[in-house]
Amino acid sequence: MGVREKNAWAMLLIAIAGVTGYLTLLAVNLDRGSLSEVGYQPLMLWTIGLGITAGIIVHITLSIRAGLAGESQDADERDLQIERFGTNVGQAFLVIGGLAGLLMALAEWDWFWIANALYFGFVLSAILEGVAEVVAYRRGVPW
Amino acid sequence: MVKPTTITNRIRALRFEHGEMTQAELGKQIGMTRQTVIAIEQSRYSPSLETAFRIAQVFGVPLDHVFQYN
Numbered sequence: 001m002g003v004r005e006k007n008a009w010a011m012l013l014i015a016i017a018g019v020t021g022y023l024t025l026l027a028v029n030l031d032r033g034s035l036s037e038v039g040y041q042p043l044m045l046w047t048i049g050l051g052i053t054a055g056i057i058v059h060i061t062l063s064i065r066a067g068l069a070g071e072s073q074d075a076d077e078r079d080l081q082i083e084r085f086g087t088n089v090g091q092a093f094l095v096i097g098g099l100a101g102l103l104m105a106l107a108e109w110d111w112f113w114i115a116n117a118l119y120f121g122f123v124l125s126a127i128l129e130g131v132a133e134v135v136a137y138r139r140g141v142p143w
Numbered sequence: 144m145v146k147p148t149t150i151t152n153r154i155r156a157l158r159f160e161h162g163e164m165t166q167a168e169l170g171k172q173i174g175m176t177r178q179t180v181i182a183i184e185q186s187r188y189s190p191s192l193e194t195a196f197r198i199a200q201v202f203g204v205p206l207d208h209v210f211q212y213n
Contacts, residue, residue, distance in 0.1 A: 079176070
């Protein structure tokens with residue numbers, strides 16, 4: 001497995017872990033009735049922050065390991081094609097999330113729902129992008 | 144309706160005819176990763192025309208000796 005494919009797997013797993021962690025913390029706090037005290041904002045911000053940090057650390061670690069093993073880290077034409085495919089697939093959810101947030105804001109919904117719609121737009125986009133890339137690496141780009 | 148087409152190749156055979164060239168060596172010569180060479184060999188990825196010509200050039204054969212369009 002090349003370094004780019006490993007990165008795609010890592011980003012996918014981090015996105016899944018992030019959203020699972022966020023939903024779990026949200027459910028626990030809702031259950032305890034402490035969500036109004038704690039607020040969803042720190043949970044969301046911590047999850048996003050930890051996800052970004054984990055992504056950077058994993059990326060650096062994989063790059064160092066590939067460098068030590070003498071593996072090429074440059075993207076070739078197949079890597080770029082798979083990356084484009086992943087971005088195209090993930091883009092749909094980014095638009096859906098943004099549009100949902102916009103409509104909720106126009107309808108003057110609670111900020112909780114607007115923030116979560118945008119958050120899930122980003123997360124689902126990242127997950128779908130990751131799945132598309134991993135599948136494309138394994139089975140090829142469908143065109 | 145357009146009939147599905149497949150591009151097959153003889154890269155594996157050509158590598159062995161050329162001193163059992165490894166996939167990594169071929170990849171280095173054409174500027175691709177070993178994983179991409181594997182994907183091309185297994186027909187999971189159709190390379191660009193430029194890459195296809197580069198592969199043929201490495202083996203010193205015409206393009207249609209490497210790739211076949213069915």
